[in-house]
Amino acid sequence: MAEELQQFGSENNLSNDVLFDINLSLDELVTNIISYGFEDEDEHLIFISINKFQNSIEMLLEDEGKEFNPLDEETPDLGKPIEEREIGGLGIYFVRKKMNEISYERNNGKNILRLVKNI
């Protein structure tokens, strides 16, 4: 995925910063789907599309895994001392920090997530 995003970035003259944020967000979401979305060990498709508009990049992620709305996730407690810090929820928190718009719907057994990054 990283290589394809790199190519998308150079084709569309995206800055390294924008590309990094898009890469991080998609990476965290896809890792999440692979880790928690399915109980079985079968192959599953995750559909990702990415489009550049004049002032934004829009992404669409679709998977047939368990219902998961990243907008419902609690903000992790970032102030705890090291012994009590946990990593859970951090990936989704990155997505919320890095993207300008996130919308979620559950439709036809699919999680459909739309992300917008302003450029």
Add this chain to the structure above:
Amino acid sequence: MQFSEERTGKFYVLNVSGRLDASTSSSFEEKLTSIIDSGEKNILINFKELDYISSMGLRVLLQAAKKVKVSQGSISLCEMKDNILEVFDIAGFTQVFQIYKTYNDAVA
């Protein structure tokens, strides 16, 4: 992802290059665990050649930091690119690790 190691003054230095994500975090974890298990307490990780980190990379670092803290050790980081430093900042990890801007600052 590639590693090299050296000892400089009080630090055992681990140089990391490439991308630290879901596909590389286990080799990073193995490397860091073997250094900690060999008894090193003051570990400096040089991220000068690191291009990318995700929460999977942070997970390994947090586990390692917890592990060395038990033996009164610590993990320090240096030479982080702005994008990577920002990820640490969002995660609140700038409080968890001693972060030096440059390698020279760290070993001074």
